[in-house]
Amino acid sequence: MALQFPQIDPVIFSIGPLSVRWYGVMYLIGFLFAMWMANRQAEKPNAGWTKEQVSDLLFYSMLGVILGGRIGYVLFYQFSYFIENPLYLFRIDQGGMSFHGGALGVITAIVVFALRSKKSIVSVGDFVVPLVPVGLMAGRIGNFINGELWGRTTDVPWGFVFPTGGPLPRHPSQLYEAFFEGLVLFVMLVVFAKKPRPAGSVAGLFLLGYGVFRFAIEYFREPDAHIGLYGGVISQGQILSLPMVIAGAALMAWAYKTQPVLEQVKSK
Secondary structure (H helix, E strand, O other), rough: OOOOOOOOOOOOEEEEOEEEEEHHHHHHHHHHHHHHHHHHHHHHOOOOOHHHHHHHHHHHHHHHHHHHHHHHHHHHHOOOHHHHHHHHHHHHHHHHOOHHHHHHHHHHHHHHHHHHHHHHHHHHHHHHHHHHHHHHHHHHHHHHHHHOEEEEEEEOOEEEEEOOOOOOOOOOHHEEEHHHHHHHHHHHHHHHOOEEEEEEEHHHHHHHHHHHHHHHOOEEEOOOOOOOEEEEEEHHHHHHHHHHHHHHHHHHHHHHHOEEOOOOOOOO
């Protein structure tokens, strides 16, 4: 027994040559939520943020997501092809975005913004990371609608037969990621951020939490066909997630050892 994949047209509507796709709308939902939440956080008394700073930070972060995501995908997953065809980097019409590349892009944006605004890098990181998981959740739902990045074959009753995944049912790993890397991680960060904690610990929890969830879910996700499993054991996604786990744990340990505990900023 297997669930049949819901036939949802990836294209919502078209106007001439312009097509509006669910995947793009999911990115827009993630950005709009991040904008709403960031402004809401900045409005709290003694938050130390202005609307202009929030706007600049979101702009830098969006550039980081787009540029870092594309460059990361090309370097992490298509490096051999890129060496043969350097212009592939700019072929965004062929798709391909990497979360880990996007994360590096956002980290770069955080550092640049913090230095320009004379804010603490770790405090800016704490401000940014709760904005991310809802966008991740929306993006993974977009992957599911597109019928891409499906999981490994399975006999669980909730397996799906994907249009491009062959005749056997597969794990809906996109939905696993949407739930754990999106919803669960968001709740973890929001609850943790409300408690007294040192600067940098929220960002550390995000890196640690995402890395652990992604590493575990990779066991259910089909490895990239042209890469496979290294040594038949570990995937590219797991290799890229391990540094996040280490960095997150190290950042939290550093924060609790060296930074003063901050009280929650009260809402109006």
